[in-house]
Amino acid sequence: MMSLIETRNMWKTYDMGAVQVHALRGVSMSIEKGEYVAIMGPSGSGKSTLMNLIGCLDTPSEGEYYLNGKLVSSMLDDELAVIRNKEIGFVFQVFNLMPRASALHNVELPLIYNGTSKEDRLRQAMKALEVVGLLDRMKHRPSELSGGQRQRVAIARALVNEPSLLLADEPTGNLDTKTGKEIMDFLTELHRSGNTMIVVTHESDIAAFADRVIYLRDGMIEKDDVRKRAV
Amino acid sequence: MRIYWDVFMMALSALKANKLRSGLTLLGVIIGVTSVITIISALEGLSQSIEAEINKMGPTTFMVTRMGMIFSEEEFFEAIRRRPMKIEYMEAIEEGCEYCEKVAARTYTMVNVKYQNKKISRLFGIAATANFIDIVEYEVGQGRFFSQEEDHNRRRVAFIGTAIQDELFPNVDPIGKDIKINNIRYEVIGIAKKQGASFGHNQDLVVFIPLSTYAKDFGTSRRRLRNLAILVKAQSLELLDQAMDQTRVILRAYRHVPYDKDDDFSMLTADTIMDALNRVTKFLRLGLIGVTSISLIVGGIIIMNIMMVSVTERTREIGIRKSIGARRRDILLQFLYEALVLSLGGGLIGIAFGVFLGDVLIGLINMDMTPSLYAIAIGLGISTGVGLFFGIYPAMKASRMQPVKALSYE
Numbered sequence A: 001m002m003s004l005i006e007t008r009n010m011w012k013t014y015d016m017g018a019v020q021v022h023a024l025r026g027v028s029m030s031i032e033k034g035e036y037v038a039i040m041g042p043s044g045s046g047k048s049t050l051m052n053l054i055g056c057l058d059t060p061s062e063g064e065y066y067l068n069g070k071l072v073s074s075m076l077d078d079e080l081a082v083i084r085n086k087e088i089g090f091v092f093q094v095f096n097l098m099p100r101a102s103a104l105h106n107v108e109l110p111l112i113y114n115g116t117s118k119e120d121r122l123r124q125a126m127k128a129l130e131v132v133g134l135l136d137r138m139k140h141r142p143s144e145l146s147g148g149q150r151q152r153v154a155i156a157r158a159l160v161n162e163p164s165l166l167l168a169d170e171p172t173g174n175l176d177t178k179t180g181k182e183i184m185d186f187l188t189e190l191h192r193s194g195n196t197m198i199v200v201t202h203e204s205d206i207a208a209f210a211d212r213v214i215y216l217r218d219g220m221i222e223k224d225d226v227r228k229r230a231v
Numbered sequence B: 001m002r003i004y005w006d007v008f009m010m011a012l013s014a015l016k017a018n019k020l021r022s023g024l025t026l027l028g029v030i031i032g033v034t035s036v037i038t039i040i041s042a043l044e045g046l047s048q049s050i051e052a053e054i055n056k057m058g059p060t061t062f063m064v065t066r067m068g069m070i071f072s073e074e075e076f077f078e079a080i081r082r083r084p085m086k087i088e089y090m091e092a093i094e095e096g097c098e099y100c101e102k103v104a105a106r107t108y109t110m111v112n113v114k115y116q117n118k119k120i121s122r123l124f125g126i127a128a129t130a131n132f133i134d135i136v137e138y139e140v141g142q143g144r145f146f147s148q149e150e151d152h153n154r155r156r157v158a159f160i161g162t163a164i165q166d167e168l169f170p171n172v173d174p175i176g177k178d179i180k181i182n183n184i185r186y187e188v189i190g191i192a193k194k195q196g197a198s199f200g201h202n203q204d205l206v207v208f209i210p211l212s213t214y215a216k217d218f219g220t221s222r223r224r225l226r227n228l229a230i231l232v233k234a235q236s237l238e239l240l241d242q243a244m245d246q247t248r249v250i251l252r253a254y255r256h257v258p259y260d261k262d263d264d265f266s267m268l269t270a271d272t273i274m275d276a277l278n279r280v281t282k283f284l285r286l287g288l289i290g291v292t293s294i295s296l297i298v299g300g301i302i303i304m305n306i307m308m309v310s311v312t313e314r315t316r317e318i319g320i321r322k323s324i325g326a327r328r329r330d331i332l333l334q335f336l337y338e339a340l341v342l343s344l345g346g347g348l349i350g351i352a353f354g355v356f357l358g359d360v361l362i363g364l365i366n367m368d369m370t371p372s373l374y375a376i377a378i379g380l381g382i383s384t385g386v387g388l389f390f391g392i393y394p395a396m397k398a399s400r401m402q403p404v405k406a407l408s409y410e
């Protein structure tokens, strides 16, 4: 039986014309269902690049990536879109909400793209907003919400399709310490309720929430530190 | 299926969110479609009213005139040297043409008409023989047309169009009243059925008087009979050619045309007039449509330009949509829908404007405005085509964006 995530010698190379930037140089790792993993490393070490590959936003230049036993590294654009929609919930540092849409519509959006009926969509989106405690703000636009609230809307959007994998790339990077801690507490709670979670951070107190820390340096895994394996 | 509808709704709300941009795009399409439809419906209306006019002549009737239809300068300079038609030809044809059933003559001139202190200046005075009404399908609305006796006896009687009734006799029955045509007193004996307008002139603004009376009151000078035409109705459609041949022989003899020379008069049937006019309008159509297509292309380029700006501006939005699972076709469709809504919306408004302006252009505004299906079909076809053609490239560009790149776009 394969792990939830399995990468084999994954490379990502950006061709900049004159030079080639190797953002990842042969990353091999596996992550099991239910794990809570933090990815750490200095700036430019390839954390976001790795997250984008894991999140199927991009494909590796070389190597294989299996998600749920499926070889996603060789999938076409539209197949990846379906994976992103069904299997992955992505939380970004800069929230990436649709600025003109209400919180509800933002959360509902992934469901539109898989053809869920209007009633089901509203029900599921409202449920997700309830989980993040923002049901009373569902009519608000992102600009009418605080940073922490925006990130919680983004988390609700990531949750709404009940994905097999929650990814967060520096989810607290744009938040003050207190709000950041709240968001991390919340993500930890989500992990406890059964979600597989990968969080990128360069702060060790944030990484402390996780059960396992993968250290990246120059596009390679420097250290894979398992503290308390989830059972 | 549902997703197409949802994506369509997203396209609509994106358009609403960018009112200025949407408005400008609409304007581009409206200008293009309006100009094409104006031309098409003007030409359409023109052909229709010409057709209606000519069909009044009936298929078995032909008209003998001095000038006929002229298509070149040489023809024109030859034709203006021709001698005028004479009323005697009518009797000659009546006697000599065995396949002709009826022969009528008419001429026209501009006249002034007065009743008491009300006056209409410069309207068509048509002088005709009594059987003119049988050949040309003018219908009697009230009273009667003048009789052959009245024509022979040069009686001063008049048959008027409804516009004259409306203007000079708003509250009175005109029948039996005396009007003054160029200061000569005529008795109104009948009113024509309403005809409507064609080629920008009101066909109901007309007065008919007997041809002989006209000859007496207005004279038979060359100038006075310049517009004289003889209308001949053949016994049947099969005998039309023979009737025309006989008439030609009679006229050539009367006008002393040498056997080796061409006719110095012209004979026209409804068909030949229609053919000639169709040839002319076809050229007009092609030429004008060519010119107006340019404005459509300009409209299309405006759409494409604005769509490109919109795609670039919304790169992050596209990235977000892709990151949560929008496929290429979802993005493609959204931008295509946006282009199509604008171009079809602009198209519909353009059609409405165009049909209206087309009618104004040929003065048909007081006739019933039935926009031609042809114009509507063309307008819709063109605007859909423009929307698709100029919308597809930006939409493809949007749909092919890489999610990571799009998300990190500043």
Ligand SMILES: Nc1ncnc2c1ncn2[C@@H]1O[C@H](COP(=O)(O)OP(=O)(O)OP(=O)(O)O)[C@@H](O)[C@H]1O
Residues within 6 Å of the ligand: A014, A016, A021, A022, A023, A041, A042, A043, A044, A045, A046, A047, A048, A049, A050, A202
């Ligand atoms: N689109 C790109 N084109 C070229 N080079 C890129 C691109 N994206 C990332 N890189 C390079 O790849 C390397 C890894 O970048 P990445 O964003 O993964 O780093 P990171 O670990 O997330 O850094 P940070 O902590 O600052 O977010 C960097 O050297 C970066 O310059």
Ligand SMILES: [Mg+2]
Residues within 6 Å of the ligand: A047, A048, A049
């Ligand atoms: Mg990063």
